[in-house]
Amino acid sequence: EPNWEKLEPTALPEGAAPVSVIPAPLDVQVDGRRDTTAPFVLAAGATPGAQKAFSVVSALAGRLFPDEEALFGHDAGHLVTTMADPDLGDGAYTITFNADDIALSAGDESGFRHGLITLGQMLRGARLRADEFTLPASGAISDRPRFGWRGAHLDVARQFYPMQDLNDFLDCLAWNKLNHFHIHLNDDEAWRLEIPGWPALTERTAFRGGNEILPPLLGTPAERSGGFYTGDDMRALVAHGAGLGIEIIPEIDIPGHCYCVLRALPQLCDPGENRIYYRSVQYFPNNALNPAVDATWTFLGDVFDTLVDIFPARCIHAGADEVAEGAWLESPLARALGEKLFGKVETFSLQSYFLKRVQEMLRERGRDIAVWEEGALGGGLDVDGALLVAWKESKSGRALAEQGYQVVLAPAEHYYLDIARSTEWWEPGASWAGTVTLRDAYDYEPGGDWPDALKDQLAGVQTCLWSENLATPGLFAHLVYPRISAMAETAWSASERKDFDRFRAIQDLMPVSHRTVS
Numbered sequence: 001e002p003n004w005e006k007l008e009p010t011a012l013p014e015g016a017a018p019v020s021v022i023p024a025p026l027d028v029q030v031d032g033r034r035d036t037t038a039p040f041v042l043a044a045g046a047t048p049g050a051q052k053a054f055s056v057v058s059a060l061a062g063r064l065f066p067d068e069e070a071l072f073g074h075d076a077g078h079l080v081t082t083m084a085d086p087d088l089g090d091g092a093y094t095i096t097f098n099a100d101d102i103a104l105s106a107g108d109e110s111g112f113r114h115g116l117i118t119l120g121q122m123l124r125g126a127r128l129r130a131d132e133f134t135l136p137a138s139g140a141i142s143d144r145p146r147f148g149w150r151g152a153h154l155d156v157a158r159q160f161y162p163m164q165d166l167n168d169f170l171d172c173l174a175w176n177k178l179n180h181f182h183i184h185l186n187d188d189e190a191w192r193l194e195i196p197g198w199p200a201l202t203e204r205t206a207f208r209g210g211n212e213i214l215p216p217l218l219g220t221p222a223e224r225s226g227g228f229y230t231g232d233d234m235r236a237l238v239a240h241g242a243g244l245g246i247e248i249i250p251e252i253d254i255p256g257h258c259y260c261v262l263r264a265l266p267q268l269c270d271p272g273e274n275r276i277y278y279r280s281v282q283y284f285p286n287n288a289l290n291p292a293v294d295a296t297w298t299f300l301g302d303v304f305d306t307l308v309d310i311f312p313a314r315c316i317h318a319g320a321d322e323v324a325e326g327a328w329l330e331s332p333l334a335r336a337l338g339e340k341l342f343g344k345v346e347t348f349s350l351q352s353y354f355l356k357r358v359q360e361m362l363r364e365r366g367r368d369i370a371v372w373e374e375g376a377l378g379g380g381l382d383v384d385g386a387l388l389v390a391w392k393e394s395k396s397g398r399a400l401a402e403q404g405y406q407v408v409l410a411p412a413e414h415y416y417l418d419i420a421r422s423t424e425w426w427e428p429g430a431s432w433a434g435t436v437t438l439r440d441a442y443d444y445e446p447g448g449d450w451p452d453a454l455k456d457q458l459a460g461v462q463t464c465l466w467s468e469n470l471a472t473p474g475l476f477a478h479l480v481y482p483r484i485s486a487m488a489e490t491a492w493s494a495s496e497r498k499d500f501d502r503f504r505a506i507q508d509l510m511p512v513s514h515r516t517v518s
């Protein structure tokens with residue numbers, strides 16, 4: 001059976017520490033070997049953060065590797081004593097391997113969680129590939145994250161992912177020490193979050209087959225398929241993420257990418273607008289919410305009330321990508337608004353007006369705005385608190401930082417997981433950004449050419465998985481793994497610790513999550 005997600009392991013390069021940990025820890029100085037039959041047990045009197053982390057990580061390992069011997073236990077095993085060390089910053093930890101115990105220090109719960117994941121990965125590697133990896137007898141590991149934003153994005157609009165799939169995906173993110181999950185909740189094809197008071201949205205757009213707005217998608221059944229999330233579904237996801245240290249960033253993609261919204265809620269359209277006068281990149285006609293229609297703002301008020309009620313994240317992502325040049329130019333209401341505000345009618349100044357108003361609405365609700373990089377067009381946003389996700393190419397982030405924005409780098413040619421993994425004739429995936437080999441994903445160095453004065457504006461990195469081409473459930477795992485772990489190593493590990501050959505030798509030990517249904 002070929003293993004399409006993972007690559008066959010290669011030999012650990014000479015001189016690499018014999019520990020199976022991804023992302024690579026900052027400093028590893030270890031010696032000797034301990035027995036690998038016993039699991040880790042927590043010493044009595046552990047700090048409260050450590051106790052919580054122990055129960056989270058042992059449950060996580062149990063879910064990820066249900067068919068294997070437990071890595072964490074409760075009775076006899078390798079004793080882990082814990083110590084609070086306030087000098088260790090956010091997420092950092094140290095592990096010392098002593099004759100009688102393993103001492104784990106951290107400054108907070110996330111540090112304990114990271115340290116325990118590292119131990120779990122070491123024990124698992126030492127059991128499964130005993131001739132290469134060890135659970136050491138002595139020595140120490142000290143480690144801390146490189147970036148605060150270590151993210152993964154998933155498009156649940158073009159395909160529906162049941163809650164089980166989302167939860168499994170979060171588990172895999174946590175094992176990679178990733179801490180942000182950006183969930184793209186709507187697009188031209190569907191709207192996936194129930195908004196109280198607007199039932200037509202999900203009733204008319206969230207299912208394919210028997211749907212009068214969109215035809216069945218290639219590869220999906222002709223009968224009704226798909227779905228949407230209730231507020232309680234998303235609250236449960238937030239809680240699952242919170243236990244694992246993963247913040248959920250909800251994205252409502254506006255004003256563009258709203259074809260199905262405007263079809264389901266025709267009261268949001270300007271009645272004087274031509275029926276089809278522009279098409280978006282993905283060829284959807286008239287798909288931008290109109291800033292000059294009052295109902296747009298009533299609707300968005302309810303959407304943001306719903307989002308802030310469910311998601312505690314500091315940032316709410318408001319999309320802003322790919323508004324088609326030409327949008328609003330034949331809407332009499334938008335023309336009048338453009339004339340009044342700017343003395344001209346132009347798509348991107350109207351877009352900037354739209355997004356600043358959204359930013360204001362979010363501030364009134366105590367939140368900051370995040371957007372894709374096009375949010376900077378036409379005058380952009382107030383930079384205060386605004387986070388931009390740069391996706392077009394690896395060099396686009398720097399100019400955004402120079403304008404004063406906080407930036408997350410997600411360049412398509414390195415981190416878009418819907419792009420094919422290689423040029424092999426059979427390789428599935430999109431091709432508009434070339435191919436993204438494991439090496440392309442691994443070698444990307446964020447902020448390499450940024451002046452030091454801008455470095456604080458680099459929040460971190462993330463992968464993006466767009467779902468247009470993911471109608472077949474098997475594609476999900478094939479596209480996500482192992483490239484997501486390559487990004488994780490850049491997100492977490494110091495750049496001088498990166499070593500592709502070492503990573504390549506270990507990646508098959510990382511967990512994979514699969515889609516349960518199409």
Ligand code: TNX
Pocket residue numbers: 321322372391416418430466467468
């Ligand atoms: C661009 S990246 C898009 C998505 C597509 C993706 C396909 C971005 C913000 N917008 O709408 O799904 O390319 O790779």
